[in-house]
Amino acid sequence: MPSGPTRVDAVMLEARATVLASRSIKTSAKRLALDLVVACMDLTTLEGKDTPSKVRGLCARGISPAPGVPSVAAICIYPALVAVAREALEGSSVKVASVATAFPSGLSPLDVKLRETREALEAGAQEIDMVIDRAAFLAGDYGRVSGEIAAVRDACEGATLKVILEVGELGSYAAIRRACDLALEAGADFLKTSTGKLGVSSTPAVALLMCESIRDHARRTGRCVGLKLAGGIRNSKAALGYVAIVHETLGNDWLRPERFRIGASTLLDDVLMQREKERTGSYAGADYVATA
Amino acid sequence: MRAAVPDLRYAPAPESTAPVTIRDSYGLFIGGEWVASANAATFVTQNPATEEKLAEVAYAEAADVDRAVRSARRGYEKYWRKLRPSERAKYVYRIARALTERSREFAVLETMDGGKPIREARDFDVPQASAHFFYHAGWADKLAWAIPGTERARPLGVVGAIVPWNFPLLIATWKIAPALACGNTIVLKPAETTPLTALLLAQVCLEAELPPGVVNVITGDGRTGAALVEHPDVDKLSFTGSTEVGKAIRRATAGTSKRLSLELGGKSAFIVYDDAPLDQTIEGIVSGIYFNQGHVCCAGSRLLVQENVAADLIERLRARIATLRHGDPLDKNTDIGAINSKAQRDKIVELVQSGVEEGAVLVQADFMPPERGYWYPASFFTRVQPTYRIAREEIFGPVLSVMTFRTPDEAIERANNLPYGLSAGVWTSSGALGMYTAQRLQAGVVWCNTFNQFDPSSPFGGYKESGFGREGGLAGLRAYLET
Numbered sequence: 001m002p003s004g005p006t007r008v009d010a011v012m013l014e015a016r017a018t019v020l021a022s023r024s025i026k027t028s029a030k031r032l033a034l035d036l037v038v039a040c041m042d043l044t045t046l047e048g049k050d051t052p053s054k055v056r057g058l059c060a061r062g063i064s065p066a067p068g069v070p071s072v073a074a075i076c077i078y079p080a081l082v083a084v085a086r087e088a089l090e091g092s093s094v095k096v097a098s099v100a101t102a103f104p105s106g107l108s109p110l111d112v113k114l115r116e117t118r119e120a121l122e123a124g125a126q127e128i129d130m131v132i133d134r135a136a137f138l139a140g141d142y143g144r145v146s147g148e149i150a151a152v153r154d155a156c157e158g159a160t161l162k163v164i165l166e167v168g169e170l171g172s173y174a175a176i177r178r179a180c181d182l183a184l185e186a187g188a189d190f191l192k193t194s195t196g197k198l199g200v201s202s203t204p205a206v207a208l209l210m211c212e213s214i215r216d217h218a219r220r221t222g223r224c225v226g227l228k229l230a231g232g233i234r235n236s237k238a239a240l241g242y243v244a245i246v247h248e249t250l251g252n253d254w255l256r257p258e259r260f261r262i263g264a265s266t267l268l269d270d271v272l273m274q275r276e277k278e279r280t281g282s283y284a285g286a287d288y289v290a291t292a
Numbered sequence: 293m294r295a296a297v298p299d300l301r302y303a304p305a306p307e308s309t310a311p312v313t314i315r316d317s318y319g320l321f322i323g324g325e326w327v328a329s330a331n332a333a334t335f336v337t338q339n340p341a342t343e344e345k346l347a348e349v350a351y352a353e354a355a356d357v358d359r360a361v362r363s364a365r366r367g368y369e370k371y372w373r374k375l376r377p378s379e380r381a382k383y384v385y386r387i388a389r390a391l392t393e394r395s396r397e398f399a400v401l402e403t404m405d406g407g408k409p410i411r412e413a414r415d416f417d418v419p420q421a422s423a424h425f426f427y428h429a430g431w432a433d434k435l436a437w438a439i440p441g442t443e444r445a446r447p448l449g450v451v452g453a454i455v456p457w458n459f460p461l462l463i464a465t466w467k468i469a470p471a472l473a474c475g476n477t478i479v480l481k482p483a484e485t486t487p488l489t490a491l492l493l494a495q496v497c498l499e500a501e502l503p504p505g506v507v508n509v510i511t512g513d514g515r516t517g518a519a520l521v522e523h524p525d526v527d528k529l530s531f532t533g534s535t536e537v538g539k540a541i542r543r544a545t546a547g548t549s550k551r552l553s554l555e556l557g558g559k560s561a562f563i564v565y566d567d568a569p570l571d572q573t574i575e576g577i578v579s580g581i582y583f584n585q586g587h588v589c590c591a592g593s594r595l596l597v598q599e600n601v602a603a604d605l606i607e608r609l610r611a612r613i614a615t616l617r618h619g620d621p622l623d624k625n626t627d628i629g630a631i632n633s634k635a636q637r638d639k640i641v642e643l644v645q646s647g648v649e650e651g652a653v654l655v656q657a658d659f660m661p662p663e664r665g666y667w668y669p670a671s672f673f674t675r676v677q678p679t680y681r682i683a684r685e686e687i688f689g690p691v692l693s694v695m696t697f698r699t700p701d702e703a704i705e706r707a708n709n710l711p712y713g714l715s716a717g718v719w720t721s722s723g724a725l726g727m728y729t730a731q732r733l734q735a736g737v738v739w740c741n742t743f744n745q746f747d748p749s750s751p752f753g754g755y756k757e758s759g760f761g762r763e764g765g766l767a768g769l770r771a772y773l774e775t
Binding site: 006007008009011012013015016019023024025026027028029030032033036039212243247248252255256257 | 297298299300301302303304305411567568569570571572573575576579615624625721741742743
């Protein structure tokens, strides 16, 4: 079999993603899928103005978004707020996820990245969302990119490592696939699309491409890596489209928080409103959804 | 709390049939009116997914065909040839708009009468059909520019069009739109199993106030079609269907002045080189052979894969067909609908049996068909030898034959080694290899790293026994003009 990077072609990739993202998920399937979206959500705040009280509010909402609704999977925050979140989430199933490695650019020395990772873990983070060095990747220095992932991997033993590819900066589907394969080999527990700091982030085609990479890796090595989609997923319809992509490409084994996450800050509001609509038959206003 | 997550299964998501009103019975559409057939004969059209009767449809005998052709001649002499081209265009635009406005109705009806998935009828058949009317409407008053060197491109007169059951509305449109735009009138004979969208289109023509006789629709079977072929006052025949019938039409029209366009069968090659993007190639294969249950004349039904990636590709294909969603064609999530008729299902079964008996290995999707209706699961054969019937005959169902090759020239030689030549697919990451291959394939259309891409501006048609003449684009206009 020919070696080298896996080939990707945009036309049929996008065609397939479009079909999957427009699957019609209705009635009982919709109710189930909406709860799944909540259970797989990394409820996120990554702003310069984040304060401890904001994070405590987010944690409370993550533990109990609304009556009868499952807890989210994790709260995703900056390292400085990890201790606050850990305390607020004590006794719940909700994990503390911290971005690290000079998020969002990743352009700091490796020792700084490793120290930031360790400090986040010491403060109580159970999951680390690292960014890859896109500058090194685009310059063709793939060894450096995978070396850094492996180093962070070593630094966070026992914790879940999500590797953010920042797909909007990689330039082509082929490059994204290459970055996926590289991160999988280097030991990522999750592949994650983006930082959420770019206009272009998750698209159905990118999600499909990442699923294919994860599927091939599982077939080759037996190791099942998760997928985290982040950036620009703001409503239920979009989220359900991604659920369909994972469902039909990786299978139901992936539709659980251990292998699937959606990182979002405002998506939860719409999911709760849609859920209420499925339950009662009519839309409640945004005023009826408690935001953090 | 972290609840255990139950498995996701899509709930039924049926498209509503509310936009569709099916009458108990339909007459023939001749001279702008609905009329009974001369001897009041009728036949039944059914839903192939349920075997339920949808409607009774008038059966046109030779006398009715004669009446329709005379009506088309009158429409041509009295109205259509005298109309300014820009006025003709207005009518064609009007039909295009009506098709767009009533797209859901057409899509649901097409799915009910023919069995194709609603997703395809909704996203492919109907949008393509209205696009054909829009495209050709634009040419009506620009024909002198369309065919350089002819300041006086003139219509031919009366066109007889016979269309198949796989894309009933769309292929009717491929013939009606250019015929009308070029100034001809038409007698359309839809397929016996799928007459309803052509009849709805007739209703649209009526409501568009098209002059009487410009479009006529006569329903019936092969005998009706034969009467149209043999009618002395038809100036041009355009036929889409089997190679066998195409040959009969060519014999029947030999020695007459009738123009002829034939779009016939195929056994198209789908060539996969070892540097192909394999996951996207799989999607191309799925589109190539499982689109519309494989009821596609240009289906990529012969997969030729380079030996060193064959095992990997076959493994991916095996996994992929397990995810195809078979079942209710009206469900918005259905990928594979019903086989169009019992006769076609029986033909598929017979050919698959021959493949098994000749020694090929059959792989099929796991699908438990409903008790009623006509069904066949997505299937492919490995270990196919080029001499097997399944490697040479058109199956016209969701059944792919997989063969291997070692070098580009071997792939090209094998691809061309059949009497057919409708389409071909080439999959490679090398632009140069793609061009090298495409230039040497005897096929009317070659798709590179994609499949089943259609546009009204792009001509479609075959080499060799897949037919002659082109539909769509400038080449397609010539088929309806005296130049």
